Amino acid sequence: MRLSARLLLVCLPLFSLPGLAAPVADLYQVREPVASQQPEERDAALGRALETLIQRLTGKADAAQSPALAQLRKEPQQVVSKYGYEGDALLVEFDSISTERALRQADFALWGANRPAILAWWLNDGSEGSSLVGDGQSAAQVLRQAAQYRGLPLRLPLADLSEQLLATPENLLAGEPDALRSASERYAADAQLAVLAxxxxxxxxxxxxxxxGDEREQGKAQGANQAALADALLLAVSQRLAPRFVVTPGAATSLTLEIQGVDLKRYAELQRLLEPFAAQLSKVQGETLTFQVNASxxxxxxxxALAQLHEVTEQAPATESDAEAATDGEPGPRILPRTDVLRFRW
Structure with missing residues (x-):
């Protein structure tokens, strides 16, 4: 199927491709528990909500304490769209544009809403026995709330009998997820999280x-209860993942990105993936699209990698000077590809 730039722009609204990466719903919404609806308690909760949001967007636990954000900490209402009470919590909606502007002016790089979908194999070993937390269980709500609070798209297995038998402490804490890999395929996630609590x-x-992918992180966490444990653990996971997807200000450069094997549905997915990099479509040649992006x-x-794209590393073709040097018994000069061009394919 061949594409044209005009056809892409006309047909884009009709298609979407559900990739593995998942946009975080309500990324700019924070729920903070409150003891009362007194003004002092409300103001304290607004401050905590701002700190939580800044951590979500930067991946840094101490980012909110930056001197450059002192005025924002003093008056968090300047980036709040609305807030209200739901039960014993204050629900705060932040304005994405003004929040991002304030953080960028403070020289923080930001992590976009498109984040790795995480499949959690979470085994609770408590006084009532061991149990793998499944998607339909009451314990799943604790994990989902913690994941939303920390800005992570979390998925849970069905925890049927075969998966309960599979999720042993030995398999969960193994150096490689071999035992879990095949069972995880059905859930189409980017990352696997194995937890023994x-x-x-x-x-x-x-x-x-x-x-x-091929990279592994590990750690330990603790909490007074399951909710506190889930929050502490997923905060640690967020801080380990964020550096892979954000860069320090000034580290981004102008790059040319070629993507091979693109159809209409994949183009829609690319638009979503490349949004953080101010991508501009510059060329369409058959099923190969060329973008100009600003990124590291x-x-x-x-x-x-979240969309399972593979980098194309082609060896530069030989030239006449290469061949002439080879006939003299000496290797010809190696012609390196341009370093500002990256090529990927599905």
Whole structure:
């Protein structure tokens, strides 16, 4: 199927491709518990909500304490669209444009809403026995709330009998997720999170492993209850993932990006993936699209990996001077490809 730039622009609204990466719903909405609806408690909750949002967008736990954000911390209402009470919580809606502007002016790089979908194999080992947290269980709500609070798209397995038997402590804490890999394929996630949570003396502790592609992260977390444990653990996961998808100000450069094997549905997916890089479509040749983007090479590779795109590394063709030098018994000069051009394919 061949494409033209005009055809792409006309047909784009009709198509969408559900990639593995997942946009985080309500990224700019924060729910903070409150003890009362008194003004002092409300103002404190607004401050906590702002700190939570800044952590979501920057991936840095201490970003809100930056001196450059002192005025914003003093008056968080300047980036608040609205707020209201729901039960024992204050629900705050932040304005995305003014919040991002304030953070960029403070020289923070931002993590967009398009983030790796994480499949969590979460085994609770408590006083009532061991159980894998499944999608339809009441314990799943605790994990979902923690994931939303920390800005992560989380998926849970069905936790049927075969998966309950599979999720053993040995498999969850293994160096490689071999035992979980085939069972995870049905859920089409970008990353696998394996958690072994244990209760001891009324406290919860956990060991966790995170696999994203060929890279692994691991750590430990603890909390007074399951909700506190889930929040602490997913905060740590967020902080480990964020550096892969954000870059420090000034690190981005102008790059040419070629994508091979694009149809209309994949074009829609590319538009979503490349949105953080101010991508501009500059050329359409058959099923190959060329974009101009502003990003670092590492960040761009991490983002495209979410859609399972593979980098094309072609060896530069030989030239006549190469052949002449080879006949003299000496290797010809190696012609390096342009470093500002990246090529990927599906």
């Amino acid at each position: 244990r209760e001891s003396d009324g406290q919860w502790q956990a060991e966790w492993r995170l696999w994203l 090479v590492e960040q761009l590779r991490a983002q495209l």
